[in-house]
Every structure is written in C-alpha cells, then in structure tokens.
Amino acid sequence: MSKAIIFNASPRPKGNCAAIASRMEEELAEKGFDVRRVDFRTATIGYCKGCDACKRHDEPWCVQKDDMGALLPELDAADCFVMLTPIYWGDITAQAKTFVDRLYAFFAPAKENMTVATKFGKKVAVVTTSGSMPEEAVAEKTQAVINSLGIAGYTEGRSLSLNQLNVPGAVNDSEEYLAEVDELVGWLSE
Ligand SMILES: Cc1cc2nc3c(=O)[nH]c(=O)nc-3n(C[C@H](O)[C@H](O)[C@H](O)COP(=O)(O)O)c2cc1C
DSSP states (O other): OOEEEEEEOOSOTTSHHHHHHHHHHHHHHHTTOEEEEEEGGGSOOOOOOOOOGGGGOSSSOOSOOSHHHHHHHHHHHOSEEEEEEEEETTEEOHHHHHHHHHGGGGOOTTOSSSSGGGGTTOEEEEEEEOSSOOHHHHHHHHHHHHHHHHHTTOOEEEEEEEOSOOSTTGGGGOHHHHHHHHHHHHHHTO
C-alpha cells in the first residue's frame, strides 16, 4: 500500500490549510493510500541544531528525540508528502521552515541507505494559502522550498498557491480552488 504524509503548518485548527488537509486526507485514502496527517500545532518539532550528527548515521536519524526525529524514518519510507502552510509576512510560516530545516537529515549524498537516492521519483506538493500575496511573490518562496526538497532528494515537486483566503475555512467556498486541490491529489496518486 502506498503511503502519504500530510503536514499542516498552520496554527489554526479550523483554518484553510486544515480544510485542505482534511480534503486531501480523505481523497488520498479513497485512492488507496495509507495516509498519515501531522498538524504542527499539536507536534513538538525543534529547530535544527546544525550539529551534523545525522551525517554520522547510515539511516535517517536525528539527535533530537522529538516528533520530527521519530517521523524521519517514516517519511523516508513514504511514497509522497504534502506540506500546507499559510503565508506569514510574505513567507512560509516559521513552523514550515523549521520542518524543512530538519529534512537536512536526508541530505547525505554519499551514503547509500540514508539518502537522497531513496527519494528519487517520489512526489512532494507544497500548498500555500494567503490573503492577498501576489502569485509571483508566493511562487518565489514555494520554488525555494521545492529546490531545497530537490536537494534532499525529492525530485518531483509541485506547488499550489491559493490567495484571497483571509477567513478561516473560506477555501471550502471556492469550487475553483477545491478543483485545484483535487487536481493536485490526482497528480500525487498517479
Ligand atoms: C501573522 C500573520 C501574517 C500574515 N501575513 C500575510 C502576508 O504577508 N500576506 C498575505 O497575503 N496574507 C498574510 N496573512 C494571511 C494568511 O496568510 C491567510 O489568512 C491564510 O489563508 C491563513 O491560513 P490558515 O487559515 O490555514 O491559517 C497573514 C496572517 C497572519 C496571522
């Protein structure tokens, strides 16, 4: 069974990212995925310490015994993942950035087991919601994340940026946006 993990980096329990996460969770499950969802607001994920201890291990591993340390091997084994984040002050949230920083544990080009190679061909989707952030400005941020994930081994990346979503849960009122979310799920499950 294919496995997907959905990460929600919004602190709002009933926000737009949460609504999209629920929809994707349901649709991926319908398509036969074993789906795991992690809402960062209920998780403990510390900052990367930059200690390089992960570089001395042959498997995905982190010195920190928090939720991210435990998630790394699971994420390594998953077939795809989604990261949902609101735009805060023109960028992804601090929670989303902290998560991406911790994926440094996957950056080990010289190691056979822990490795970028285990992610080749696996898909990753980055979804942002915002109030009025211009499309091009968001694209610059999401592309930077996708580039980093590419270096960590996820060579197949796509992003989706949805704006005019200041009201929590407003995404559910837009047939157009929901169709774009569904299209992304379709791509993930191809
Ligand atoms: C602290 C904070 C900063 C924000 N900064 C921006 C911003 O720079 N540009 C923008 O278009 N929207 C901004 N917003 C609006 C959110 O991106 C928008 O409401 C988003 O849909 C929230 O997603 P959520 O409901 O999943 O939490 C900000 C909201 C907050 C709370």
